[in-house]
Amino acid sequence: MPQPLHDLAAALPEGALLTGEATEPYRRDTADGAEAGVPLAVALPRTTEQVAAVVRACAAHGLAIVPQGARSGVAGAANAIDGAVMLCLERMTAVLEVSTVDQVARVEAGVRTIELARAAADAGLFYPPDPGSWEISTIGGNVATNAGGMRCVKYGVTRDFVRELTVVLADGEIVRLGHRTVKGVAGLDLVGLMVGSEGTLGIVTEVTVALRPAPAPTAGLSAAFPTADAALAAAEALVAEPRRPSVLEFLDAGCLVAIDAMIARGEAPGPRLPAAEALLLVQSDGPDAGADVEHYAAIARAHGATLVETAGDPARADALMELRRLLHPALRSLRGAVLNEDVSVPRAQLPALLEGIQQLAVDLDVTIVTGGHLGDGNLHPFLAYDPADVARSIRAYLAVIDLAVRLGGTATGEHGVGSLKLPAIEAELGSRVVAAQRAIKAALDPQGLLNPGRKY
């Protein structure tokens, strides 16, 4: 056995180092368009100490390390690099502690987001971040990407809930960053620096998150609008309410047509959708959720909503969200493949973004439908494309990003850069900022071993 593999095997328990064919399932996240290399090996540690031992072995041999959770990412950040060691934390699944008094949970990085949410709920508490993949994603992956979700409009993103991290640095040292306390300014905010760094600054092995008191049972509504502008105006009024909606999602006409076609084909249950140019899906989990939703419904109607349906209990509120969940499968059946964008703009620029996207679709002769987190200005334009014509779709993908950045927005609200969005990042951030980021990267990872070529 070559020395690197020998040293890696020695760092791990039996059966925790995979090579050859066995590495295949670990080579890719869900970003269809991103490259994936052939790794040297996959390491499956069960403890922080084993992670540290793997990192030391990699450092000794100059091997690149790609940290990985559940590979549910959509930007290629967890894809294999040729000759690298895939450091997959899927076996670190312990929920270590839930404290009701401190309102925190401490879990290993491989714990799935849904398991964390359940552990919190079992203690009468609440972990709000709900990335779309939360049933399969890991909290370590959420931290690496600073994952968002539908409830961000009220509660914020993963970063807003991370208190403390156990991190293995590039030299194999184990550190504890941040503080369990609500407030703390003793050091630089290295927790904030790690969150969203996509595995380029250290390997997160344990996470302490803040929890909140459990909210009231959710109520919801759906509102169909005759124009997209009317829906945008209603959304602007809704986020101006002191009782902030916990969810404020948007589906444009193209989304609705695709979903309706799926229902028409009998591939999804439910009645056919009414013809509409836009749909808002809104929820409240406030103490008076039912009253909130009636109030939101009145706002929707005042802005021209033609069909408003309210749901006063969680089961019916959840049923209204079913349309949102049908979006991905519906789009995939449009043309065979879908590129999922993740642009974010200041709310005032949302009309210009939607209009600009429609113009791009015409100019570049591509199909783009748009849905997503309207309440925080983070939309997911979906490029449905024929897999045989990937070049055109990538051009359109980058054109949408360029549009968002010109409107004062960003290429990525919650998915991350990975490798897929690298070409757009320097234009957005500017070369001096990218240089500063690289300097920080070099300070923490002088050998450049941690997920090289991603993020910057």
Add this chain to the structure above:
Amino acid sequence: MPQPLHDLAAALPEGALLTGEATEPYRRDTADGAEAGVPLAVALPRTTEQVAAVVRACAAHGLAIVPQGARSGVAGAANAIDGAVMLCLERMTAVLEVSTVDQVARVEAGVRTIELARAAADAGLFYPPDPGSWEISTIGGNVATNAGGMRCVKYGVTRDFVRELTVVLADGEIVRLGHRTVKGVAGLDLVGLMVGSEGTLGIVTEVTVALRPAPAPTAGLSAAFPTADAALAAAEALVAEPRRPSVLEFLDAGCLVAIDAMIARGEAPGPRLPAAEALLLVQSDGPDAGADVEHYAAIARAHGATLVETAGDPARADALMELRRLLHPALRSLRGAVLNEDVSVPRAQLPALLEGIQQLAVDLDVTIVTGGHLGDGNLHPFLAYDPADVARSIRAYLAVIDLAVRLGGTATGEHGVGSLKLPAIEAELGSRVVAAQRAIKAALDPQGLLNPGRKY
């Protein structure tokens, strides 16, 4: 004129460079115990470009730079260093923009916190962070220290509201960090890194903060308890409520005695205080604030509160907070001088913290009274001392920090490290974390010019 002063003068408009006696008012923040040197000069730029020109001149001559706002800090971070240039942003006072649709304000760093709050309120919006010094502190200083305040228990700290920063880096380059959008993960979180870095990584000249819809008029209550433990138990129940109080402050028996003595001497208006071992001051700014406060009052009574007073409107709620405002002057009159600590512990450790502080006061024969932000575990033990006996008070000060850190807490919840708490920081963070922070500092400020010797 020596070349450095010549170059500094050339970087600034007429009258914006002070030397000699004129620098005296700029030498100190409010930390009585911290050293202050004699600066070379004070620079008072009006624009980001002037700040950049000053930084370039300093870099060319190897001059240390101490950034400074209103000098309302309490850790010595803005105190003069011998031979340094004090870069004071007090003349950069423009409110550049308030956007109701994007719910953001963009202001220059020298804008006072209260002016920012007023500009937000004028637009029907709300800037929640309210550090104790908010009437005089600048937003730049708030960013530099990641300032807290009374409303953190509901809304979070300054960092939670900063979206975008204009920063002059150590080489004099001007960069824009962060994003105006609600969400954005295109780069590393350099905004989070700058917030709380106490002027050691860059000079913040412009700040974009998130605003919220204006809350409902505030209601409040005060509740006196026969034991500190009863007050702590009531506070624990209050933060478990889904309708989170917007303020949850604590005054221990020593605080109450000192304030009552001030009232007895006629130095403050109001009736004498009832004998009590602890007082909670609670507010709500929720849509049903009056109902919230009645509910909180019931919780206080259920936990043994002997005297509960509620106030259903903002004016009366504010009057109840008057006791909290009397605390500082009351303590100063106890022994002549006061050291204000800023420890934070996990909530579950609050009883042990208060008990441990009482034991330390006995063991070290010092007077320590404790008040502060009970709702988020961030307390301010106040060491009242005879100025002739400063050594003993510093010993006690460090012993309280040591106690908080042993309880899983931190030396500083919201005031910062400055120079005053430097001796305690390595023990709290560990040497590897401090080394990582220094590496980041060196990456961004290779000459070590920005506020050297502070924070790390």
